[in-house]
Amino acid sequence: xxxxxxxxxxxxxxxxxxxxxxxxxxxxxxxxxxxxxxxxxxxxxxxxxxxxxxxxxxxxxxxxxxxxxxxxxxxxxxxxxxxxxxxxxxxxxxxxxxxxxxxxxxxxx
Amino acid sequence: xxxxxxxxxxxxxxxxxxxxxxxxxxxxxxxxxxxxxxxxxxxxxxxxxxxxxxxxxxxxxxxxxxxxxxxxxxxxxxxxxxxxxxxxxxxxxxxxxxxxxxxxxxxxxxxxxxxxx
Numbered sequence: 001x002x003x004x005x006x007x008x009x010x011x012x013x014x015x016x017x018x019x020x021x022x023x024x025x026x027x028x029x030x031x032x033x034x035x036x037x038x039x040x041x042x043x044x045x046x047x048x049x050x051x052x053x054x055x056x057x058x059x060x061x062x063x064x065x066x067x068x069x070x071x072x073x074x075x076x077x078x079x080x081x082x083x084x085x086x087x088x089x090x091x092x093x094x095x096x097x098x099x100x101x102x103x104x105x106x107x108x109x
Numbered sequence: 110x111x112x113x114x115x116x117x118x119x120x121x122x123x124x125x126x127x128x129x130x131x132x133x134x135x136x137x138x139x140x141x142x143x144x145x146x147x148x149x150x151x152x153x154x155x156x157x158x159x160x161x162x163x164x165x166x167x168x169x170x171x172x173x174x175x176x177x178x179x180x181x182x183x184x185x186x187x188x189x190x191x192x193x194x195x196x197x198x199x200x201x202x203x204x205x206x207x208x209x210x211x212x213x214x215x216x217x218x219x220x221x222x223x224x225x226x
Contacts, residue, residue, distance in 0.1 A: 001171050033210055035154070042204060042216040043146075043154065054212055086154050088209055097168055098144065098156035098209060 002026060002091035004101035011107040018074040020104045022087030025068055030096075032070035033088040034063055036081075037103075043086065047072060074106070082108045111135040113205050113217035120223045121195050128191040129220045131205030138186035139163045144209045145179060145190045147201040155201075156209075160188060195224045 004024040012018045022032055031050050035043035045054050047063035050070060060075045070089075074081055086103045090096035116130040131143060145157040158169040160179040167179050178191045188205055205217040 031210065037154070042219060045212075045214045048210075048212050052212065084153075088154075088156075090210065095168060097170060098159065100146075100154040100156055103153040 002097065002099050004087050004089060004099055006085075006087060006101040006104045008102070009105045009107065011109070012077050014079055014108055015076050018077045018081070018106055018108070020072045020074075020085050020087075020106065022070045022072075022089075022101045023068050024070075024087075024089060024099075024101075026092040027065060027068050027070055027089060029092050030089045032063065032065055034061075034070075034072045035086045035088060035100075036083045037086065038083045046085075077106070077108045079108050082106055111207065111215045113207060113215055115203075115205060115217040115220045118221040118223070120225065122226055123196055123224055125195050125224075126191060126193040127195060127222050128189055129203050129205075129222070131188040131190070131217050133186045133188070133207065136207075138181075139183055141207050143179075143181070143188040144206045146204045146206060146209075148204070149198065149201040152201075157190070157203075159209075162188065192222075195222075197224050200224045 034047040036046045037043040046057050046061045050065040051063040062073045064071050084103045087101040112134045114132045139162045142161045144159045160167045162181045176193050180189045202219040204219050207215040
């Protein structure tokens with residue numbers, strides 16, 4: 001079955017740039033989506049279609065994709081950005097199945 | 110405003126079935142599909158499947174094939190997810206969501222299903 005691979009954890013100091021990667025064989029053909037989840041809450045979409053930012057998401061969140069890797073970048077990370085981040089995409093079959101990456105715990109301290 | 114309101118927490122014994130509901134409001138129900146996602150305690154998000162509210166077409170995660178059924182009732186704008194032959198590792202918070210691969214997503218509040226003897 002199709003998998004998306006993320007690093008388990010990333011740690012930065014406040015004001016630094018955090019980069020979270022997501023690798024998957026179908027990413028050259030399929031968009032990546034990024035979700036932020038804080039403890040006890042439902043996930044929130046922070047990037048869609050590789051690099052677009054939904055309304056209300058701070059400009060410090062950006063996304064990119066190249067080849068088999070998508071990257072979420074948080075420029076000038078803030079303490080309130082500490083959360084779990086998940087990439088989401090679909091496989092390249094004719095009947096697409098969704099898949100989440102394993103998640104990355106971002107620590108900002 | 111768009112809202113997805115899920116049914117309450119459930120406690121089930123191994124081998125039993127559970128049916129979680131997700132009542133939609135604030136939009137035309139048949140215009141969007143509903144995805145189901147679960148999260149075991151301390152674990153990541155797991156995509157379970159998707160159903161078209163327009164025609165009932167479904168896609169299920171391979172690991173759940175044969176145990177999960179997703180349905181909709183357009184008369185009440187409600188989506189359902191039934192999981193059978195429950196095991197302890199099915200203990201999780203189950204979410205419904207309108208759209209995962211779109212610009213705007215809406216999620217239900219989550220339903221805790223506990224499987225315990």
